Amino acid sequence: xxxxxxxxxxxxxxxxxxxxxxxxxxxxxxxxxxxxxxxxxxxxxxxxxxxxxxxxxxxxxxxxxxxxxxxxxxxxxxxxxxxxxxxxxxxxxxxxxxxxxxxxxxxxxxxxxxxxxxxxxxxxxxxxxxxxxxxxxxxxxxxxxxxxxxxxxxxxxxxxxxxxxxxxxxxxxxxxxxxxxxxxxxxxxxxxxxxxxxxxxxxxxxxxxxxxxxxxx
Numbered sequence: 001x002x003x004x005x006x007x008x009x010x011x012x013x014x015x016x017x018x019x020x021x022x023x024x025x026x027x028x029x030x031x032x033x034x035x036x037x038x039x040x041x042x043x044x045x046x047x048x049x050x051x052x053x054x055x056x057x058x059x060x061x062x063x064x065x066x067x068x069x070x071x072x073x074x075x076x077x078x079x080x081x082x083x084x085x086x087x088x089x090x091x092x093x094x095x096x097x098x099x100x101x102x103x104x105x106x107x108x109x110x111x112x113x114x115x116x117x118x119x120x121x122x123x124x125x126x127x128x129x130x131x132x133x134x135x136x137x138x139x140x141x142x143x144x145x146x147x148x149x150x151x152x153x154x155x156x157x158x159x160x161x162x163x164x165x166x167x168x169x170x171x172x173x174x175x176x177x178x179x180x181x182x183x184x185x186x187x188x189x190x191x192x193x194x195x196x197x198x199x200x201x202x203x204x205x206x207x208x209x210x211x212x213x214x215x216x217x
Contacts, residue, residue, distance in 0.1 A: 047061040048061065049061055049062035050062065075170075077155055077156075077165065079152060079155075079156070080156075081156040081157070081158075083152070084149055084152050084153070084156075084158075085149075087148050087149060087151065087152035088145065088146045088148045088149035088152065089146075089148070090148065091146075091147070091148030091149075091151055091152065092147070092148060093147040093148075093151075093174050093177060093178070094174060095171065095174045095175060095178065097178050097181075101175050101178055102175070102178055102179055102182060104172065104175040105172070105175035105176045105177070105178050105179030105180075105182075106179050108168060108172045108175060108176050108179075109176050109179050109180070112164060112167055112168055113176065114126070115127055116131075116134045116161070117134055117136075117137055120138070120183060120186075120187070121136065121137035121138055121180060121183040121184070121187075122136045122137070122138055122187075123135060123136040123137075132160065134160070134161065137180050137183060137184065138183065138184055138187040138188070143184050143188075147174070147177045150177050150180065151173050151174065151177060154168060154173045154176070154177075155173065
């Protein structure tokens with residue numbers, strides 16, 4: 001037989017062999033395949049997380065994560081508790097002040113914040129007077145804070161207030177801040193707010209009224 005004939009026979013045998021291997025792995029009963037590729041992976045020995053690691057005696061099979069490991073989908077908060085002024089300068093509220101955002105902020109506020117700060121944000125929460133009254137969110141001091149600083153206080157806590165980072169998601173913290181601004185505006189309405197609500201501006205009316213006390217002894 002010539003060399004080309006040997007090659008043709010070799011190719012034919014190789015094709016038949018590959019076909020046989022492929023068909024042997026096919027079965028109508030998928031739970032019991034006729035051919036298993038790398039069976040040692042399918043039936044590998046498992047070790048419970050709390051058991052001793054057979055490769056590292058004296059250590060748990062569940063090793064601690066590598067230092068600096070960050071969970072997927074999690075963004076670390078890079079500001080320390082004492083970095084409130086830096087956070088105030090660098091953090092900007094990314095959410096627009098829409099009805100949906102304000103509604104979400106109100107729901108979160110009435111769930112987590114109302115207990116201490118009260119429904120109006122004036123510090124008259126349900127814990128008062130059993131516990132010290134928290135600062136009013138309507139004060140000139142807090143009203144003058146940038147959104148980033150309030151976000152920092154919610155995240156890290158301040159004085160007697162603990163951190164709410166585990167209870168309130170980052171987006172909800174920004175939504176709560178928008179709602180706090182609404183409470184501040186409601187406590188100190190502008191003339192255009194009163195006009196839009198159909199409430200007379202008593203201060204403006206008093207300023208425009210003539211002084212009837214002049215000339216009297």
